Structure formats: structure tokens, C-alpha cells
Amino acid sequence: MTTETKAETTGTSDSCCSPTGSCHSDATEGQTGRITTVYQVTGMTCGHCEGAVAGEISGIDGVVSVQAVAATGQVTVTSRTPLDEDAVRAAVDEAGYELAGQA
Numbered sequence: 001m002t003t004e005t006k007a008e009t010t011g012t013s014d015s016c017c018s019p020t021g022s023c024h025s026d027a028t029e030g031q032t033g034r035i036t037t038v039y040q041v042t043g044m045t046c047g048h049c050e051g052a053v054a055g056e057i058s059g060i061d062g063v064v065s066v067q068a069v070a071a072t073g074q075v076t077v078t079s080r081t082p083l084d085e086d087a088v089r090a091a092v093d094e095a096g097y098e099l100a101g102q103a
Helices: 047-057 085-095
Strands: 002-005 035-042 063-069 074-079 098-102
Touching (some): 047 074, 047 085
Antiparallel strands (some): 035 098, 063 074
């Protein structure tokens, strides 16, 4: 089960790889000027957890969409501009979980 908030079409493919061919994103820009960053979050175990994390992160200025997956602990964030990792960490903390860093 995954939870996604603020869904918006970004014009990118469904590939997990960045435009450079890397499967590990450090915040890569898509064709539409959007930035996708994958974070690792510890403690998520269910859909409620996914929703709590996605809801808090979606409140950060510039965030377009958030997809959290409890099974992997990965949270994919698409934004208009690069996000301050401290802001993401604060949002994850507010939801009651821990940001381990970028995946």
C-alpha cells in the first residue's frame, strides 16, 4: 500500500532511474523542472504511517507530491525547488518518525 498526496502530473516516466541513468537520486531534475528526491524514513509500518509522513512533508513550501511506502521506508518527494533537508527532517519528526537521509 502506498499513500500519495498532492498528486500532479510531472511529465516524467514511471522509471525509478534519474535522467542520468542512476537509480539513486540525489535530487534530480525531470523534464518539467521538477525535482524528485527519495528519502529513507524509519518506523513506518502501515498506511496510516504513510499518510502521516506524506501529509507533513506535503506542507513544505514547493512540494508538489509525496509518495510514502511503509514496506520499503522510502518516501519520494517531488518539488519545484530543492528542499532543505532540515525542513524534511522536521516534517518527518512531526509525524512521529525518523528521517535516515536520502535513499
